[in-house]
Amino acid sequence: MALKHSRQRDMIKAFLMGRKDHPTADVVYMNVRKEFPNLSLGTVYRNLTLLTETGEISRLRVGDGVDHFDADTSPHYHFVCTECDRVIDLEMDNIDTIQDIAGAGFDGRIAGHVTYFYGTCGSCMKAPQPGQKSE
């Protein structure tokens, strides 16, 4: 089970590191494929899972039914725009105290939490009507 090197995995990780949005497996596939035409979607999924397991990237489940991936593994939170569906990094103070608040009076052990914020992003607030759902 010793990890072996693979060009595909390198490309996938490099692609993710070059983006500040949070692409889905399909977006990774579509893009990496441009330079690696016979890349397989299964390979993308397998490597995204593998990289998640080794902690090199992280998997984001923001509730839209599709997994997003983030090469920035430092602890931070995400905002999901309900207009354009973009997933945006938030720079904000630590809120780990919510775990203490949640743990008070709870008989189990709280190991972590997942939080995402939603609303309207800056560009959608400025922008007119047209929903310019990006990808």
Added chain:
Amino acid sequence: MALKHSRQRDMIKAFLMGRKDHPTADVVYMNVRKEFPNLSLGTVYRNLTLLTETGEISRLRVGDGVDHFDADTSPHYHFVCTECDRVIDLEMDNIDTIQDIAGAGFDGRIAGHVTYFYGTCGSCMKAPQPGQKSE
């Protein structure tokens, strides 16, 4: 489009109200079916969505890839046990200030947030090894 009454919808809602765990569509289907043998899975999904839209129940996306439903629509948080997968209600103080913390220095408008806590629940902490995944 005026809502009409339906026995199936009543049964589905009644079933949900009688449970304090947070069943998935399939669990609802399996159970309501016992008293309503020719219930269709599509009907369950459609009504769960409908009830969610009218605000009578709420949909929970805890990151396990399956939607859970909750007849308790009062604002509260959930804990997901990573051992038995149970989704448990938490009684805890308000943490809405996290939205202000997140909003500071963000150029969009934050309308809400979704948070769930995870760890080991009380009964799994007491219990021996065997993963007794319930449903």
Added chain:
DNA sequence: ATAAAAATAGTAATTGTTCCTAATTTATGA
């Protein structure tokens, strides 16, 4: 160079969910 282990491409299968259609139920009101 060789051979074992790991990874790949391509495709099939699975899962959770939504969509479709003809038949049935529900609400209305003559």
Added chain:
DNA sequence: TCATAAATTAGGAACAATTACTATTTTTAT
């Protein structure tokens, strides 16, 4: 009470995201 229209249903097909399978190709250590 009966007819009618609108909403809902059962059942199954369709769909989207993801995982599993398998023969072939790469990688890495000898």
